[in-house]
Amino acid sequence: MSFDTILVANRGEIARRIIRACRSLGLRAVAVYSEADRDAPFVHEADQALPIGPTEAAQSYLEPARLLGAARRAGAQAVHPGYGFLSENADFARAVDAAGLVWIGPSADVIALMGSKAAAKAEAQAAGVPILPGYRGADQSDATLASAAAALGAPLLIKASAGGGGRGIRRVDDLADFPAALVAARREAQAAFGNADVLLERLLHGARHVEVQVLADHHGAVLHLGDRDCSVQLNHQKLIEEAPAPDIPDRIRAAMAEAAVRLAARIGYRNAGTVEYLYDPASHDWHFLEMNTRLQVEHPVTEAVTGLDLVAWQIRIAQGQALTLAQADIVMQGAAIEARIALDGAGGARVSRWHLPDLPGLRLDSAVQAGSPVSHHYDPMMAKLIGHGPDRATALARLRAGLAALEVGGIGTNLAQVAGLLATGDFAAARLGTDFLNRHPLTDTPLALADARAIAALALALAAAGTGGGGPAPWGQLGHWRVTAPAGRRGASWHMVDGDSLCVRDAPDGHVVTDDAGTVLLHAAHARLTGDLLDLEADGLRRRLTCEIAPDRITLAEGPAMARLSHGAQTTVLQRGTTGSDITAPMPGLLAEVLHPAGTRLKQGEPVLVFEAMKLMQTLTAPCDGILTDLPHAAGTTLPGGALLARLTPDKDTQT
Template identity: 45%
Template structure:
């Protein structure tokens, strides 16, 4: 019997109301503590890794998150069927839903997190800022008023002084946020921000903030129990972001004075005491780079995605502490017993294509090669299906070193050696970030990516060339299956003469283009010759899969899916089939969420035709030409593959 079974609030079985890597991570702690775990899954996740790892697994609905992971009734029903004592919400989905926490409390279930009252208090950015200000915690100058009229908000923006930020009060992730540099653009930006906030959160209330031009995003991890103990577990820097979504996180924050660090801890603890907080929570701050005044932004009343870096530098399992607090047990350590050990950095691995404007990627995972010496939190494995229904993050790579220099070196090596084959990921892009001098030096702000990649990211040309050569070598390596038999070798064999190397011309086609190379089948190892006369040979990366003419390969963080063909067999017209203006096809895998035309309708170039959603991003496809809708191949709710035909258009009068 574990200590949790005899705790003031006994816990024996925990249902994880989440999916993917965070569900697997909570299950791991449950197993270590001797607690039974219950996974829940939608139809899209029936064979997911978290389902296989848990002691029990229960279906809660169809693929749509609204009908499964966001359904309070479905989650509570699963808890009742499983006999769970407690529910861990993970992050995202219902984790910061005060109604869900209250429903758990009313059902007699232990919610592993703060009280519904604390969640509600911090759930509105406006109310959270008012509470912080009342408690003496400075906030960014702005407007939090109830008058939401366009005229009043425009007047307040002028008072604050441009540039200003318009921000949705409910929710986060950058939705409902607009920067406005002058009064002439305010009305349009306000209308767009309110519409986006209404669609994302059902609430178009906004607040205004003074725009900080070169900000650092800092946060403090809090933990408290029901016995009056409240501690901080140091700070994290989450400044490297894309569209207000974090990309890298690290602890401790680099280049931070002790005076600023003390302000962060004092202000976070003050807010925690003000609202009587319990469990794990994170207080977020923003500060001008080089400044000394961190301003309160918001509080996340849950476990953060980036919690592993805090675990790495403290040696504390935050999920275990959450469970202890929920069971009514005291924190196992006080503030003076919590020590900082070295430096940790986390990189978020996402199923997306940075080279295509961060387009979501879906498909079946063929192989996962995890580097040694790193922590790799994930919800995927070989055979896992990555679909369009949920967030694109599939894993987190976490490194720890004696200092930041060591941690950055370990991160570079880890990204070099990590390989996820079968779908596109952002690993190559992350590796390019780490190679930038400002990253190594810790000169990080929220403008890092825009500054370093102003025109977007594409693979390094030499790295791409080398990996293509390795793909050709991998394909050629399989041409001599007969071992020592001279009768079946592809090299030129003669009974009465010296063996000669055979050559073959190959066409390599991948997502970045195509090229022809010559492969010379030498006695010992093949050699690839490029059109400019340079030659490449060498070892084939371990992360390589060859299936007929398809070669999946990864090295140095860059992965390729290469189609290898004999040049004489290539159909020169195959690649041009088409993208005729007469056909609208899906630019990525996703779900059709809107159809704006009917068969026979006349449309003009640029008119909206179809709306698709993939991994929480919405894409609207427009008519490529004037014409008439000849045929519609899809319906709302259809899950379509990349390149799938959606709509045919003909010129008016054509058959």
Template identity: 50%
Template sequence: MIESLLVANRGEIARRIIRTAKRLGVRAIAVHSEVDADLPFVAEADEAVCVGPANPAQSYRNVEAILDAAKSTGAQAIHPGYGFLSENADFARTVESSGLVWVGPGADAIAAMGDKINARNLMAAAGVPVAPGTTEPAAGLAAATAAAAEIGYPVMVKAAAGGGGMGMGVATDEAALGTEYDKVRAFAERMFGDGSVLIERYFPRVRHVEVQILGLADGRVVAIGERECSVQRRNQKLVEESPSPAVDPQLRERFLAAAVRAGEAVNYRNAGTVECLLDPATNEFFFLEMNTRLQVEHPVTELVYGIDLVAEQLRVASGLAPTFDPAALTPRGHAIELRINAEDPKRFIPGPGAISAWTEPVGEGVRVDSGYVAGNTVTQFYDSLMAKLIVSGADRAEAIERARAAVAAFEVAGPKCNLPFFAELLENPEFISGDYDTALITRMR
């Protein structure tokens, strides 16, 4: 096992990684921006280094500062968490060329999956189902229009270099396509430095289901169950659960087999996620993208399968065998994660601020991965996620009941908070039934 780990991230995910590292006897080193100096993850690390001002480009995305911190503290390995530099192939290469251990997939796999068109083509060649769409960037509106006519409206216009639900638009006809194409291309150039756009079939009623994979040190790729991620606003997730209420044993077998093929196609190592769209009318599913990192929603898989995924990540990076038997993975019970964000519960607009009160729920089947405590300030510089409330039970009904009680007991004062939305969702008949799709929040609002 590696002996020292620098966590190149912040907030709840840094705190969560540090917790497992310390449990394993690994020295945990935090990096932080100036405005994050008082957050819990900094205090809980064995050592902490300030890497710059609030602007992420000057701190959490500052490769030189992070590598200097690793060198000055004698760190042996770097865990990037999610976001920031976690899916930056150049950073992964730089870490390894500096003689450090990269806790994540190889740079080649990150690069291969980072371009959505290249990823689609690789998956199709590997026998993973992909939705009808372009096999190369749409070079101008004329090419996009021709592709959409062949695919059939409605279509999804997507930034080829995008991810995390960003850089996407839906066009129902040719006029809308012109508007969405220009909008997505401009956004992609501004956010990703790459204006490439792909056109793909859009499914009006669809579920978002993903599979957790782990590429082991011996070269095998293991699929560790699926997660339902269809409760979304603006194509970004708010609630995840495992197992998916839409997936029966036969469909699960197909999902897991496809995810393993996807990982094997890029010689995948460490933790990753194969995201798919599921047509509930036909049980057909299509590859959406591969996230070459640990996911925000990884705790629901941990609770259902009894696995600490961060510990497994560290074992893979250390060249060690997993703690579990890949041939005997069986889901037990049900888990639901709610993303507690500093945002308005009606319009989901961020509302940062100083936290005057913070009381986390406790009880059987309740877990909270939080990044803040009372007295901290949620600033405008970073994502609005404050904590993840994860509940588990013997079945979905018990998990929902525990979630209701936990939401009622969770007190946050100061910033805006979306807890009232979750109280509403957990009483929603469509959600309770398990028969919902990605448009659920739209229908609620």
């Protein structure tokens, strides 16, 4: 099991994390990259990097032959799969073994066993771990599943038997909706995992998602590293995770940990893994959910409270080293909370600014840096920010401060939405549950609209003044704090922002923004635009905003607060999604299926397209009654956010 060079069969944030662990152990790390990732940070940080194909993951990161070929060319003796992609693919693990390489993870047989939700629940039950009532049979006929659903009763969940990551899951609150939900779950499961089999499971209202981290070596030792709470989820995708899981009785915490160790020992588990449970805070009942046979995205919170490097231990275990710790040696210190930072589909294709000040108790695991390209071909998560402190309140305060201080430019993110969740009283009081987002829907933290419009107009004026001419501009000779007009009368310019015509003019004591009636909206004592940073002083307050100007829109961000505004000739706010008689891509993604040919007459609300984005299949419906007249793209096309997917001619516009 000896090796000195590891192929990192992944990309982005986790590739950088594995490379850091290799460096700490004195090992060489070899990166692989698709065409889209040619200039990504992880490529430059590796000791060696090899191209493995086109942008599409199916032809690069998900192609075992290309990965194994890269390992041979680089002389790597081991493969670390990270998470996602092929990390829980038993066939790939077997191929690595067959190639004479070391797989840094559990055995292929264990991956296959626990990759089937039905088989995993059977193993858990045999190990004495409680499981939820449900149907896990081999008979997948519509009639059998409908009968099982009726016996189980609503609410229930339909889940893909293979895979994970929140895909292939549908909630059913009314059994009348079961047939349509079954079709949708099967379609998503087949597309994601190549297996349309499903299982049924009783839904627990308000349950918490609690998981236990385990480590096991090749010498019979199995340890747990405490628990985490991952209840705050969007479409079964985790957003916020923390360790330890708060407000759980000690006896329940101990029972969950003991069950995780017992299950791992029963199946002959090796390396790092996670046993996941649903915990009912009302009854204190808990039930096995699944086992993830890989490193988890949220592993940093466990590292923060235990002081252990999980990736380094993965590598040591794969080298055959024994765990040098006993269970009593693992002591939890303080608390840690992680927020996932993801693309939201807005903004451009390159990060123009990415900066976090040096603040105490913060860790940023990031896929990007200033100047990095971003691609909508891959998972939208681009970074994780972790706050750590002596207690949960301190960890939360530090995380919130970090989110407010993180400066991001060039792309749209979910920063404001995550910050809003962390600011709720329920989160502060640890009133958690998988229904958290039902109680607290995701919303942006908006800048006041009138304030944002005035600031946007000022930024546009500064940008216009700063981009003229080929030599030294005259406004540059007047000091950093002056605006002069690119057109119109001296010291004044007009800008259309969200349909309003706003005037920016010089004043003896700064700059003034007024509407077309002359009403003063903003009086700035100072204003300077440097790159994408707007430094502004108004009403006695110094402000620092990130300002992204595109040809038809401007995005302002101040801490977690943000505003997206149209500018120029447009007279309406930019919208994304389905509007009028058009269906547009709600975010970057893949047009998975076209359900009707052009010329079909549709009723408002009828399904038209299936669009895949952020790991989910979304059925987009007709926005009005009419005839489907335009389908500009074929199924299988990858498209940017806002792209036209279909157009209907409304009935009122057609001749009968």
